[in-house]
Amino acid sequence: MRVSWFLIVGLWALPSLAECLHRGPNVVLVTLDGVRTREFFEGTDPYHDSKFNPSERGVIFRTLWEKHASNGVVFGKNGSYRIASDVAVSLPSYQALMTGHSTHCQNNQCGRVKEETVLEAVRRELDLKKSEVAVFGSWKGMKNSTARSSRTIFRSIFPDFKSYAGDRTLRKLRQASALDRPEWAGSRKDRYTWEMGMHYLKSYCPRLLYVSLVDSDEYGHEGDYRGYVGSLRTYDTYLDTLVNTLDGMGAYGKDTTLIVTTDHSRGEGEGWTSHGSKPDTEKEVFLFVKGPGFAGKGITTSQATHASVRPTIEKIFGLRLTGQALPTE
Numbered sequence: 001m002r003v004s005w006f007l008i009v010g011l012w013a014l015p016s017l018a019e020c021l022h023r024g025p026n027v028v029l030v031t032l033d034g035v036r037t038r039e040f041f042e043g044t045d046p047y048h049d050s051k052f053n054p055s056e057r058g059v060i061f062r063t064l065w066e067k068h069a070s071n072g073v074v075f076g077k078n079g080s081y082r083i084a085s086d087v088a089v090s091l092p093s094y095q096a097l098m099t100g101h102s103t104h105c106q107n108n109q110c111g112r113v114k115e116e117t118v119l120e121a122v123r124r125e126l127d128l129k130k131s132e133v134a135v136f137g138s139w140k141g142m143k144n145s146t147a148r149s150s151r152t153i154f155r156s157i158f159p160d161f162k163s164y165a166g167d168r169t170l171r172k173l174r175q176a177s178a179l180d181r182p183e184w185a186g187s188r189k190d191r192y193t194w195e196m197g198m199h200y201l202k203s204y205c206p207r208l209l210y211v212s213l214v215d216s217d218e219y220g221h222e223g224d225y226r227g228y229v230g231s232l233r234t235y236d237t238y239l240d241t242l243v244n245t246l247d248g249m250g251a252y253g254k255d256t257t258l259i260v261t262t263d264h265s266r267g268e269g270e271g272w273t274s275h276g277s278k279p280d281t282e283k284e285v286f287l288f289v290k291g292p293g294f295a296g297k298g299i300t301t302s303q304a305t306h307a308s309v310r311p312t313i314e315k316i317f318g319l320r321l322t323g324q325a326l327p328t329e
């Protein structure tokens with residue numbers, strides 16, 4: 001049944017490697033769930049000093065600060081950058097990130113986003129193939145924030161039952177993630193999401209790639225501060241790999257803007273395990289952007305919010321702006 005094999009490949013409809021050419025601006029968006037500005041900017045929290053040897057304390061995103069931050073722009077110092085949703089909870093925040101404004105969503109049970117997301121808009125406006133806008137997500141809730149329709153963009157979000165008949169690497173990673181489950185329900189381990197996303201980036205050069213990671217928030221809810229910090233140090237190595245990968249991708253990499261942020265912060269002191277309660281500080285987050293138009297400023301205290309992410313992506317792709325993009329000055 002040779003025909004059926006071609007049918008399977010055809011249905012999945014990924015581009016061949018030969019199509020991986022430079023075709024204009026690209027965006028890679030990465031979100032790290034529930035990461036406080038304290039750990040991002042300063043490092044480990046003295047409140048938790050007893051959980052670490054002295055040599056383990058201190059800066060967490062070491063490579064980002066030493067190698068990459070000064071080549072881009074970092075928003076969020078001293079509370080200058082905020083989320084756009086009404087509450088510091090994942091799904092409301094991700095929906096606001098994808099739509100450019102606070103939606104009616106107030107909790108993680110609000111269901112699927114009810115309007116076209118920026119990912120869907122970019123595909124429609126630029127008349128891209130489905131495979132050219134791709135999402136890899138660890139947390140199951142990402143399916144309710146990244147697309148209004150389940151058919152518009154390519155998505156691998158837990159639980160992922162795709163066969164990936166056309167790509168051995170994706171198939172193996174997907175299978176491995178199903179066997180190697182985390183302690184918590186509702187997501188797969190970030191390592192698989194990340195590997196799948198990086199493989200997709202290198203193999204298919206998507207115009208818009210979104211990789212969404214969640215281990216950090218899960219460790220937070222478990223009250224495991226060492227695990228939380230460990231996940232962040234892993235993210236630091238991931239981001240270094242990503243920047244190096246893009247640097248090695250020629251014109252495609254040069255024309256790619258990288259955006260890294262989180263969906264919300266967390267509480268302080270013993271309240272660090274949770275988020276979404278009253279304190280306004282849980283809405284204070286960070287954003288790192290690097291790419292054409294954002295080179296070489298480092299930390300800024302310019303005021304901005306997650307509402308500017310969608311317009312920033314629209315601006316990069318030359319689309320009509322639905323709001324105010326991130327300041328470049």
Ligand SMILES: [Zn+2]
Pocket residue numbers: 034090217221275
């Ligand atoms: Zn959470």
